[in-house]
Amino acid sequence: GTRECIETTRVFNQMQQRIRAQLEQRDQFVAAVSHDLRTPLARMRLALELLTLKPSPALVCRLEHDIEEMNALIGQMLEIARGMNTETTTDFELCSWLRERVRMHGDAARSAGAQLSLRCDQSIRVRAAPGALARVVDNLLGNALRYAPGPIELVGRGEPSGDQGGEVGPVYIGVLDRGPSISESQLALVFRPFHRATDQGDTASGAFGLGLAIVQQLARANGWQVGVTPRDGGGLEAWVRVPAA
Numbered sequence: 001g002t003r004e005c006i007e008t009t010r011v012f013n014q015m016q017q018r019i020r021a022q023l024e025q026r027d028q029f030v031a032a033v034s035h036d037l038r039t040p041l042a043r044m045r046l047a048l049e050l051l052t053l054k055p056s057p058a059l060v061c062r063l064e065h066d067i068e069e070m071n072a073l074i075g076q077m078l079e080i081a082r083g084m085n086t087e088t089t090t091d092f093e094l095c096s097w098l099r100e101r102v103r104m105h106g107d108a109a110r111s112a113g114a115q116l117s118l119r120c121d122q123s124i125r126v127r128a129a130p131g132a133l134a135r136v137v138d139n140l141l142g143n144a145l146r147y148a149p150g151p152i153e154l155v156g157r158g159e160p161s162g163d164q165g166g167e168v169g170p171v172y173i174g175v176l177d178r179g180p181s182i183s184e185s186q187l188a189l190v191f192r193p194f195h196r197a198t199d200q201g202d203t204a205s206g207a208f209g210l211g212l213a214i215v216q217q218l219a220r221a222n223g224w225q226v227g228v229t230p231r232d233g234g235g236l237e238a239w240v241r242v243p244a245a
Contacts, residue, residue, distance in 0.1 A: 028213060036073055036135070036214065039142070040066040072131065087129040089222075091245035094156045094171065095120040101134070102154055105141050112149040116141075120156035125245035126171050132218050133173075133242065136226070139211045140175040140238045148179020148235060158244060170241045178235040182228075190228055191216040215240070 001009075044066050047059045095118075102118050109116040126133075137154075144152045155174040182190065191212050212228070215238075219226045225241040 028217065033074060035211070036139075037070055040070050040073075073135070087131050089127055089129050091125055091127050092130060094124040094126050094173070095122060097130070098137075098154055098156050098173070101137050101141065105138075105145065108142075108145055109152070112145045114145055114149040115151045116145075116154065117151070118154050118156075120154075121158055124156060124158045124171055126242050127245040128224075128242045129222055132222050133240075136215050136218050136224075136240050137173060137175070139215050140240070143211045143238070144175050144177040144179070144236075148177035150178050152177045169244060171244050172239050172241050174237055174239045176231055176235065176237050178231070178233070181230050181234060181236065187228055187230070191226075212238075 044063055047063050047066075050056070051059050098118055098120055102116055105116060141152070141154065153174075153176040155176060156171065157174075158171045159169040215226055218224075219240060222242075226239065228236055228238045231237045
């Protein structure tokens with residue numbers, strides 16, 4: 001046809017693809033909310049059982065914290081699902097922020113028999129939405145604790161920007177484990193919702209479920225990059241790249 005008709009057809013095709021992708025993303029986030037709510041619900045159930053045995057103000061505080069976490073998670077997920085990611089980005093110091101993530105996952109690490117450690121370059125500041133970044137890091141840590149209990153390292157490092165001033169370029173936040181590795185063919189699929197890697201028939205070797213799909217969707221919404229690669233000596237490295245402040 002004419003050049004105008006060809007251009008109009010191309011634009012309509014692109015619009016159709018975007019609409020289809022948005023509908024698929026909405027369905028994924030509905031499932032993702034259910035997935036992420038299971039952890040605080042499990043903690044609340046345990047706290048309620050302990051309260052029946054012995055009332056404790058600490059358990060009541062834990063219940064209140066879990067309720068607030070669930071409410072914040074639902075609100076954030078709904079905003080992202082609607083394409084309205086309005087969380088304000090802020091500048092914050094990364095190492096102390098990561099130290100708090102390690103502290104929050106301390107009980108889960110001990111229960112899983114994992115040794116969780118932190119390695120972070122000093123004086124790194126990032127500019128990011130802290131709530132969304134927390135969900136990304138928590139999902140990466142949760143996957144490692146569930147499928148690769150053992151030594152798990154949370155890493156924060158900055159890359160040189162290449163400028164003469166010595167400023168820091170992109171910042172990488174990684175979760176490094178020594179669990180089962182995944183083949184290259186499966187690594188290309190781990191971010192797909194509901195995908196379960198089945199190397200050698202072992203579904204536990206990489207049953208990521210929705211955790212990494214949530215990570216990827218949050219990263220896309222905030223303009224970050226994520227990836228999972230094999231680790232030298234065995235295990236996996238999961239990374240998210242965020243801008244430096």
